[in-house]
Amino acid sequence: MFKYIVKRLLIFIPTLFAISLLTFVISINAPGDPVETMLNQNVGGDGMSGEKLANEQTYIDKRHELGFDLPLFYFSFTNATFPDTLHRIPKKAHRENLQRMSYEYGEWNNVSAYYHSLRAFEDEIFTIEINDKTSSDLRKIKDAISVLYINYDSDKTESTIQNIEFDLFKNKKIKKYGAKKYYDFLNAYTHMNLYKSSTNRYIPKLVWYGLENQYHRWIWAFVQGDFGISFKDKRPVSSKVFDALKWSMILSVLSIIMAYLVAIPLGVRSAVDKGKWSEKLITTGLFLLYSLPNFWVATMLIRYLGDGNGIGWFPTFGLGSLPATAPYWDRFFETGYHLVLPLFCLTYASFAFISRQMRGGMLNVLEMDYIRTARAKGLKEKVVIWKHAFRNSLIPIITLFASIFPLAISGSFVIEIIFSIPGMGKLTLEAIFARDYPIVFTVLMFTAMLTLVGNLVADVLYAYVDPRISFSNKK
Numbered sequence: 001m002f003k004y005i006v007k008r009l010l011i012f013i014p015t016l017f018a019i020s021l022l023t024f025v026i027s028i029n030a031p032g033d034p035v036e037t038m039l040n041q042n043v044g045g046d047g048m049s050g051e052k053l054a055n056e057q058t059y060i061d062k063r064h065e066l067g068f069d070l071p072l073f074y075f076s077f078t079n080a081t082f083p084d085t086l087h088r089i090p091k092k093a094h095r096e097n098l099q100r101m102s103y104e105y106g107e108w109n110n111v112s113a114y115y116h117s118l119r120a121f122e123d124e125i126f127t128i129e130i131n132d133k134t135s136s137d138l139r140k141i142k143d144a145i146s147v148l149y150i151n152y153d154s155d156k157t158e159s160t161i162q163n164i165e166f167d168l169f170k171n172k173k174i175k176k177y178g179a180k181k182y183y184d185f186l187n188a189y190t191h192m193n194l195y196k197s198s199t200n201r202y203i204p205k206l207v208w209y210g211l212e213n214q215y216h217r218w219i220w221a222f223v224q225g226d227f228g229i230s231f232k233d234k235r236p237v238s239s240k241v242f243d244a245l246k247w248s249m250i251l252s253v254l255s256i257i258m259a260y261l262v263a264i265p266l267g268v269r270s271a272v273d274k275g276k277w278s279e280k281l282i283t284t285g286l287f288l289l290y291s292l293p294n295f296w297v298a299t300m301l302i303r304y305l306g307d308g309n310g311i312g313w314f315p316t317f318g319l320g321s322l323p324a325t326a327p328y329w330d331r332f333f334e335t336g337y338h339l340v341l342p343l344f345c346l347t348y349a350s351f352a353f354i355s356r357q358m359r360g361g362m363l364n365v366l367e368m369d370y371i372r373t374a375r376a377k378g379l380k381e382k383v384v385i386w387k388h389a390f391r392n393s394l395i396p397i398i399t400l401f402a403s404i405f406p407l408a409i410s411g412s413f414v415i416e417i418i419f420s421i422p423g424m425g426k427l428t429l430e431a432i433f434a435r436d437y438p439i440v441f442t443v444l445m446f447t448a449m450l451t452l453v454g455n456l457v458a459d460v461l462y463a464y465v466d467p468r469i470s471f472s473n474k475k
Contacts, residue, residue: 001463008456012449019448020222023441024215028072032435033092035063037231060090066229067217071209074216080203083108089115093150100152106197110188117188118148121181128177137171141178154193161189222445228438232431237438240427241446247319248423251412254343256404259350264397266351267358271366271393272385282355290352298345298418305341314341318420342419346412357400361393368392395462402458 039062063069071087081103089095098115102108122145130138144164151157168182169175221228227237266282273279306316320334365371366389374384416426424443431439 001460005456005460008459012452015452016445016449020219020445021215023444024218027437027441028214030435030437034231034435034437035059035066035068037435038062038066038229038234056090063090067214070217071213072215073213074209074211076205076207076209078205078207079103080200080205081106081108082205082207083112084205084207085112091149097150097152103201104152104154105192106200107192107195110192110195114185114188114192117181117185118145121145121178121185124178124181125174128174134171134173137167137174140167141174157189161186222442227442230431230436230439232434232436237442240439241424241442244422244424244427247421248412248416248425251339251343251346251415251421251423254339255346255350258343258347259354260397263351263354264358267355268362268385268390270355270359271362272381274363286352286355289348292349294345294349294412295414295418297348298341298415301341301345302418314338316341316419319422338419339421342415342421345415345418354397354400357396358393361396362389365389365393398458398461401461402454404454 036059039059060069069088069090076082076084083099083102085108086095086099086102089098094115098111101114102111105111122142125138125141125145128134128138141164144160144167147160148157151160164182165186167174168178218228225238227241229235230237230240263286266286270279270282301314302316305311305313315338317338319338320331322331322334324331371384371389374388375381379388412423413425413429415421416423417429420426428440428443430436431443
């Protein structure tokens with residue numbers, strides 16, 4: 001068994017690597033720009049040059065702080081058109097467009113020269129004073145430049161450049177200051193078109209970046225317990241997750257314990273009383289509960305038992321209002337009182353499912369020969385049921401436990417939102433809406449790890465409850 005556990009733990013390494021890699025790929029392709037989210041600004045605004053440059057420098061500094069100016073992975077294997085320095089371009093939309101342009105024109109150096117000449121032309125345009133004579137034309141030119149940053153279609157690029165040229169040269173003041181940089185940009189664009197090389201698409205290319213890359217920095221920090229910074233409020237993700245994890249763990253663990261303590265005896269009783277009125281009554285009652293959606297039950301409990309318009313037996317919001325300086329037992333009972341309704345809403349639906357699994361396992365075991373032998377020996381029915389049959393009927397329950405185990409940290413979106421419990425479900429849902437991806441992917445990684453651990457625990461329990469199951473290599 002020990003060797004089997006060690007082997008399974010070693011298998012965790014490539015499995016978690018694959019999961020982390022998939023998580024990372026999703027994170028870098030997620031919509032939105034995390035740097036702009038954290039800075040809450042639009043770097044490409046319409047302000048003056050000094051303000052624009054200051055905003056861009058702030059953006060670049062934050063991007064460097066987060067490590068987004070590093071290559072994505074240890075290496076890249078692609079074709080000769082792929083720009084191996086693309087990660088240095090600050091804006092995500094610009095990078096995506098430049099990658100398409102590099103593939104289209106085949107020469108990254110020419111595309112890079114085009115991009116930097118466009119940046120220089122834009123910077124020059126921003127230095128021109130805005131007044132009644134220049135405002136309208138400058139607005140049009142800036143809009144056209146913004147289009148060029150995200151467009152790689154040659155026809156649209158041509159028409160956009162023509163519009164820029166028309167607005168530039170019809171205004172003498174704009175022409176005076178912007179003509180030189182415009183010609184530099186136009187020459188770079190012409191050069192990029194003249195030396196187009198489509199054959200580079202078919203030439204393989206391997207670029208090695210080493211350990212200085214975004215994935216290595218992220219996974220190494222994750223292993224050390226550093227899960228990054230929240231995009232929403234800039235708090236460490238570990239702080240937010242562990243604050244929420246405590247309440248989800250309390251709810252989930254108590255819910256699992258209550259569900260098993262109630263459902264297992266009911267399942268055993270249903271199997272023993274098969275066909276009797278008591279079995280039908282238990283099954284009908286449990287499935288009536290199972291058919292009720294938890295959000296509806298939660299709403300009804302708040303409406304009729306809550307402290308709103310109901311009879312006021314239970315509080316329905318939060319975890320209590322006692323300060324941290326209050327006596328421990330006062331805070332304990334206050335919090336426990338607030339958890340009564342959400343705990344019931346989390347648990348009641350599990351009764352039917354777990355008891356049904358227990359009933360099925362017991363029915364299979366009760367038909368075995370050794371059970372008939374035990375009864376023939378004159379053993380009491382309780383001994384036959386709980387000593388001989390019960391242990392060997394736990395296989396379905398253990399399998400179910402392996403799937404429930406990860407839910408201990410993921411929380412319940414619905415219940416935590418309805419009852420305003422600051423758990424993992426509420427935190428994750430708010431993070432998804434706010435595109436706070438470090439929190440979302442941290443929860444995803446923890447859930448994946450607990451899934452692996454849950455399966456391992458289930459395998460160990462299989463061997464414990466059924467001696468016929470062995471993971472050793474005995475011949």
